[in-house]
Structures are given as C-alpha cells and as structure tokens.
Amino acid sequence: MDIYEILGITKDASIDEIRGAYSAKLKTIDMSKNIEDYQNLRAAYNEALKIINNRCYEPTSSTSSTVVTPEIEKDIKPTETVNKPEISTPKVEESPSEELPIKEEKKMAIENLANVIQTKKETISQPEPVKEIEPIKDQPKQNSQPTTNEKAHFIQELTPFLAEKTYFNDSEGWHNLIKKFLSSGEDKVVLTTIKIFLLKNYMLLDDRTRHEIINLCDLTESSFNSTEDIITFREHISPSNHLDYDCYAFMPVGIREEYFKLRYELHRSIQVEDVPFILSEGKMKQIHDYPYKDEDLLYLLSVSALLNQTRLTAKDAKLYLSKIQSDKYHHDLAHLQKYAQFLDNNHQIMISNSEIIGLTWVSDGVKEQLMNQVRQIKQHNKPKRPVKNGVPYQPNKGSQQPNKLNIWKIIAILIVVLITSLFLVTIMSPRESGYNFEDEFETMMNHDDDGDDDDELSYLVDSRTHNIKLNYDVYNNLFEEGHVLSNSKEAFTKDALADFVKIKKEKADILSDFDSMDAYSNAYEAHYLTEDNQVITFVSFTENEDFNLKVTANEKNEITKIESLEANDMPENKSFGTMDAATFFFGNISMRFQRFDQYKKDLEMSYSQYLTDDVYDTLDDIDQETFDFLNTFSFSRPYLIKVKDKNVLVFKDYNENLLVLDLDEDYKISNIYGEHFEELPKDYQEAIKKIKFNTNTVNPWAITIGYPV
Known part of the structure; x- marks a missing residue:
C-alpha cells in the first residue's frame, strides 16, 4: 500500500501534518494484536520524513564535511593537487562571483577525472617491451600497497556522501559505499578511514547503521591499537544507545551534527553513567534553544530537570513529558509525571523506591539520586503529631512516655557500660594459648554489615524483599478516601473496579487503621504465573495480617479481579511466586x-x-x-x-x-x-x-502488573 494511504495524508503534506497523522493512527492500533500494522505505519512514517527532507533541504556547496578528520584530509591532499587543474576551468577563474551549480560542478569533475583515467590507460597500453618487464622487477612492493590515487577514490565518494548530512540512519547507503571499495582492493584504505570516522563520530549514527558498518568491516576490539581506542569501541561504538535519528529531517542541515553530539552527551549522563554528570551551562542553553526537540531529547531534559541539574522546574519537566508520545517511554512517563507532581509541592502523592527502580530508561545512578531526593523531601516534610489542649498527643494514654532524646541517651550509656564491662572481663579472664585480643577486636570492627549503603546493588536487593510490581494506583487509592482509581481506570475491567469499591466499603474500619504513607512500604507481593497466561498477585501487609489481597491480571495485563483474603487463604510463600x-x-x-x-x-x-x-x-x-x-x-x-x-x-x-x-x-x-x-x-x-505462543513476544508483565501497554 502507498505510504500516503497508510498515513491518510496527501503527497504535499507538511512535516507537522505527517507527524500529526502518525500520532493519530498510532492511537488506533492495538499493539498486542496488530504488530504488523504498527510496523507498516512506522515504515511509512520514516519514508515520508525522508521524502520531505529531500524536498526541503539541498546539500551545501561545501566539498568537505565537518566530520572529515585531519587524518582523512592528509590522505586527500595528494589527490587534490592532481585533480584541481582538471576540475577548474578558465571561465570559473575569470568570473569567480558566478559559481556553477553543485550538480554541474560534480558532473564536470567526474568527466575530467574520466579523461585523466582514460589518458593513463592509453599510456599503459603502448609500453615498450623492455620497459614493461623492468618495473615488475624493480617495484614489487609498490604494487602491493594502495597508491595515493587509490586512497582518494573512496574518500572522494565519502566526502559528498557526508556533506549531504542525511547519513545518520542511512545503513543502505553506507553498505553500498563501503562494499564497493572493499571488493575493489581498497580494503586497507577503507578500514583505516572508517575506524577514524567511528572513533570521532560514533554519536552521529543510529544503532542499525553503526552495527551494519561494524559487521561489514569486521571490526572488533582487536582492530584498534591504543587502549583509548579500544575503550571507545567497547563503550561507545559497539553498544546500542536506542536513540532515534529519523528526526534529522525536522532540523536545519547546519545544526544536525551538533544536535546529535549534545543529545548523546545528555544520554550518557542520564541513561548510562553510574554517576550522572552535569553538562555545562553553555551546552544546556544550546539544547534549550533548539527550535525542535525529538522525543529522546524531551525525555532526557525532563529527567535532568527532575534531578535539579538545570534551571528547569518540575513544571517544565511535566510540560516536556506531556509532549512525548512514543511507545518506548510509555511505562516511564506515568512514574516520572507522578514524580514531578511530588516535587511540585504535592506531597500527598506516594512515591516508592520500587517505582523508581522500575524506570526503564535511566541509569542506576540516576535512580539512586531520585530516591535520595524523595527521602530528603519526606524527611523535611515529616508531619508532626497533633496537639490537644497544648499537650502533645501520646499513643499510650495510660503512661507518660519519656522524652525521645532521653531514651537515646539512656541507651547510649548502657551500650558504653556494656562494652566497657566486656573489655574488662576479657582482660581479667585467663586467656587460651594463641588468643590475641587485638586481632579479635580488629575482626569485630571490620565486620561487614549486610546493609552496607555503599554497595551498588543493596537498594535493589532490599526492594526485592518486598517485590512490589502491582499497579501503584491500587495502593494509592486503597488507603485514601474518595479515590476510586481515577488515574488508571483503563487498567481495570468493570468487574475489577466493582470489586475494588466493595473492598473499600466493607473493610473501611481496617483500612482506616493503616498509615497511608507507610502501608505501601510495608506491603509484600508474590506473583504466580498460571498455565492459562494469567498472573495472580498475593499482597500481604505487616500492619495487619488479617487483611490481604489477591489481584488477577490477564494476558493483556488488565486487572480482572480483586479479592480480600484471610491469612489462612494466603499461599505459604507470601513474597515469592512462580514468576x-x-x-x-x-x-x-x-x-x-x-x-x-x-x-x-x-x-x-x-x-x-x-x-x-x-x-x-x-x-x-x-x-x-x-x-x-x-x-x-x-x-x-x-x-x-x-x-x-x-x-x-x-x-x-x-x-x-x-x-x-x-x-x-x-x-x-x-x-x-x-x-x-x-x-x-x-x-x-x-x-x-502444546503451548500457543502469542505473536507479540513482549512480556506484558515485565515492569508493572496491571498496566496494559
């Protein structure tokens, strides 16, 4: 089918119309059933962008690209001195103000180059017998290496290819260009040039194109000599960054390379590095000033704002997040928007560590910083106990509790006394042969604590004890009056919504005793996959063992049933199931x-x-x-x-x-x-x-249970 019919637009549609049509069509496709329709829509969208790009932007008249390095230029120079007299004509020199069109100039250059080659062929075809034999004996080594002119052949085609500034996702164009010269005996020149280009411009190619080049040239870490180059290949060239490069069509030719370089820096900070780094104020200003921002950049800017790395506010972050429509970020958007509301002085919103850990497109270091922010804000805004008649409220009215500070003083004194007593008893008591108190004391002091905060994975391991994956809105609405899943009703069937309302009504007395801020962190989940492709989540609470939940999600990840269970009806393992x-x-x-x-x-x-x-x-x-x-x-x-x-x-x-x-x-x-x-x-x-495998192989319950995508 024609790409314009798929998108529902005319051939003269603008970029905005193409994008709007794509967004509208995307909303009508059920990804779980019609993955082929989505792939056709995406292909049509990409093709339409390429066509409009060729219509709007012509290649510049420059014969060199900003990405051609000095090492490549050094190889070009000998060829330029041969070709310049052939390319330039008397007319151009007499009238420099009247430049020839680019296409005509290229055409003349090719014709002149062909004449030079033909002249050389005629010279070679008429050699004297003696002179034909002698060069073969005297110059065997020269014929085994590519000549300067051979080097120029590949670079002469590479230079205008790069100058058009459309090479970022053109894997087919790269394949055709490289393959031709690899098969023509210029493999050493091609490989050297490609390696130099990749080392300096890896951030300018999308994953598919970059991997196509790597496979075609058979590049591995052993292809590079210096340690620095090997690290660059390992950390930047070889891995996938999952960034979209189709967006180049929306921006002027002159800023495309700069845009992708700055976006890649922000990508490394937010999505890769364990310790996020802050881009300079000048670079951030450049990024903010771009007239167009693709969805990857919008996501990165939003997270950067939530980390307080920029002058953006949580309100700005919410604005950027609202512009993102990509399926790629669908899961993260809900959590980040909630996080932005939390930062925007809406501390009634409950944010859990498991939600932050579940973010797909940020690094572990960013997750740690986001969690630290939540802890600091909650500590700063910790609610005070109510006061009655000027006297602080006491949970146990039958006894007056001592001041909290005095309790800790007493505990500290007791600990000091206990340690001193043990120390004296150890010194006074008879010692066995070979006993060394200093060694034992040093061993005791160096004992590793299981809860070491410096351990990079400690927070993840701790969160797995609670194993929270259930849709957060279940918790958020269960312990709050008046809320009935208003933010995510599409995740629940009508029967499940009715179950939820019934539980809130029947268990109102029990639920009122829960601390809404602590109930979520005191919950434990176990997830049981069934043979009929459902996931049953059993939820237990440390605050009340007699109140438990059983939540069933179907293969579309919709919650279809919610039940309240007694303790005897819960599985033996309340925090670990078959999934x-x-x-x-x-x-x-x-x-x-x-x-x-x-x-x-x-x-x-x-x-x-x-x-x-x-x-x-x-x-x-x-x-x-x-x-x-x-x-x-x-x-x-x-x-x-x-x-x-x-x-x-x-x-x-x-x-x-x-x-x-x-x-x-x-x-x-x-x-x-x-x-x-x-x-x-x-x-x-x-x-x-006997398994009926679903055509959509993606795990619908991978991140959150009860959140259909």
Missing part, C-alpha cells in the same frame, strides 16, 4: 547488558534470592556470547507448563530461540535448558509443543 525468579534473573541481565563483568559481581551478591547454588555455578562460568544470548530473552513473554509436577517456565525470543527454566519447590531456578546450556529433554519438548 518472580525469572523476573529477578532477567532483571539483573538487562540492567548490566553492556557490562558483563559487572553482571558477574551483581550475581555473586544477589543470586541466593532466585537461583540454586548449582545454577549459580553454571552462570558464573558463562562467557560474553552466552550472556548476550540470555539478554535476548530479557523482555520475552513467559509461559508456565507442568512437567512431572514440576513448574517449568518457557521463553521464546524474537529469533524463535527457546530458553527453559526449571523451578524447585521454593520457586528458585534449579536448571536451565537451551543453546549454551543443557539439551532439552524429550518430555519437555512434547509439553512445549
């Missing part, structure tokens, strides 16, 4: 998908929550290739099957590869089957044949 081990497993992998070494360190600390010792030993021995294989399943939809009364999870990635996980009686992963691991048993193969 949780896989969630933790792939959560660790996706969090460190670009840092294999760091994954090994994380695994050592957190594996006991979801892996048996045998599986840990297996994963501790995997290589980078196996790790990359596992990463392809990070957001794959899980399926539960029963094999000999054993719970088994099955995953299929977008390449149709299978990964199968055995669960033991504690729901920990006890075995792994698939490529790079054990071979799948026959009875497993037969059971898997």
